[in-house]
Amino acid sequence: MPVSEALRRLAETPAFWTGEPFDTEGLPAEVHLSFPVVGGYALVLDIELPSGDRALGLRRPSASEPVQLGWAPPSGPYPAALRWWELERFARLIALSDPLLPHPGLVVALLSPFAPAAADDDPAEIAAVREAAYRSLRREIPFDEQLAALASGPEQAPLPLFTSERWWPAPQVSSPQVLDEAAIASLSTPAQARLQVRAGHRFPHEDLSDLVRHASALLTEMPNHDWYAATRSLAGRIVGSGDLTAVPALLGALTGAGCDHPTVLDALSEPLVPLEACWVVETLAGAEPGTLLRHHV
Template identity: 35%
Template structure:
């Protein structure tokens, strides 16, 4: 089933992906404007109502019975993932993501990749890597066994395909944001086999971590449809196996061309493979397009991997080499900023300036994340303190220098305190 045309059109709008990926910083003070004196003015009543039609459902189907349903509510930034499968009288929720009580840890990367390949083979509109990866990556959880060398090229290509106007160099900002948010390596996350034979995730309750597991797919989970989900992934595996068993693959010319394509420079031999397929009467439109007119090298890569029955990710490592995410580091900081007697949007302006400087230097980003507010005699809100969440990437010293320069530019209160956002929350000295 192709994507709903309304959703496909909405995904092409400039503001869709920033909203879907929560790149826009919608904090409490967005409900207020400043008057000409810099004081807060409540404008909530003046705002237009959210577009009630800005809600969609994406249906990714393997056949008439096996499908994933993604409900998208942009006005409320809530995203729900459901499963339909034989034996289920109605769609069953697998997980959800929002800004409150999220449970987004549903899929392993290998499952998402295999499902996306099978969806693409079933529906030519769902090119892989493309909308399936870009939309469902938020429902994926990573651990120590997930290799950035195999993952980065696909996710970079997926986001470039759905956001062609954004930067093309990888790792893309969306890929890195996702990798840091969904990577639970080092947090005690393990996958175990339940008594019914289905894999489930687990994390020790007593382990202090800033990335806890939020999942219905746990060892003692009673609400997750384990058997039905296994049927979905088994159906996807059957689709991929059928492709690898096509009679044309027994043709000697096809085998020779395919072998050349599995080498580190194999992408240079794609035209010869496509020609060999034509001669052997292999006419699958999705695979022919992936070989002849791929939107990225990654699209051709998964097609060759599938045809050659290689382990997913095996050829990506050869064609693309080491990922820049190998060895990547980041530090999360909290800035407590006194803002009493400042213009109401003072903290917003400072944060926007800081995140602009950090992004320009490829050093991270900053987000305003609440604080304390009181109300004056006239009922106008007064921001007493503001909290700024800051992520520094790869070079902590350079990031701290930018923070110090930004605070100086905005003549920040000397009482401002910067701390690590992780236990034991130590104070960070600025240069």
């Protein structure tokens, strides 16, 4: 899914994530996001502006309109429309089908409030994935700021007395990170389920269950296909050891076998993002999601 200009602006606005009012001039009255998952199913997020209200829906195969899973104001509370493990599987498949939406990234950042922690979830794992998603939000630094930072300092070597940084302070450069540390810490903390919507008779239980079955089957079958089958044992050893130092060897084995999947190769390439590498290695090994991840949270 190409990231639209409206979504880019929202994603780069800290107040959009923290639920505070922000300037919506130039933005449409509604931002419609569709994330195809598998088998004709898609998760649909509609964001109303300027209110920031959000509605999560499930579009079924051959259907033009989604059925609503849950609705929330920007500052919450959010309904427990999805289980965390469901969202995790969906986000993996979305990343595999769309290299522009790596995991953990924008999908988790947008949809994880609708997937609060349940009693049998590991809060540390959820927090780590959510933190990685919010840290993945980046904005470009204007070129003139970068140039100013590079050009700081004296034109020629100063006298020893005047060489300290206080004499030649580097100009302040904007951070590429959208959210500050306090906001990331707050957003990463898994919320507890307070609004239960899955018990309602209008909730699309059968359709969501069908999507979960399709998603789980596709992820289970993936290690048996093409070049992945030849590297499954190596991926399994990485999962078993919990050590990511063998990831470059796995990357080499995949490229040697002819793998050209951008999502898989990017996740295993330097600079390595541990949580991104973890889910790809788990998938290639046919391991239960979280098996490798829990070694790195």
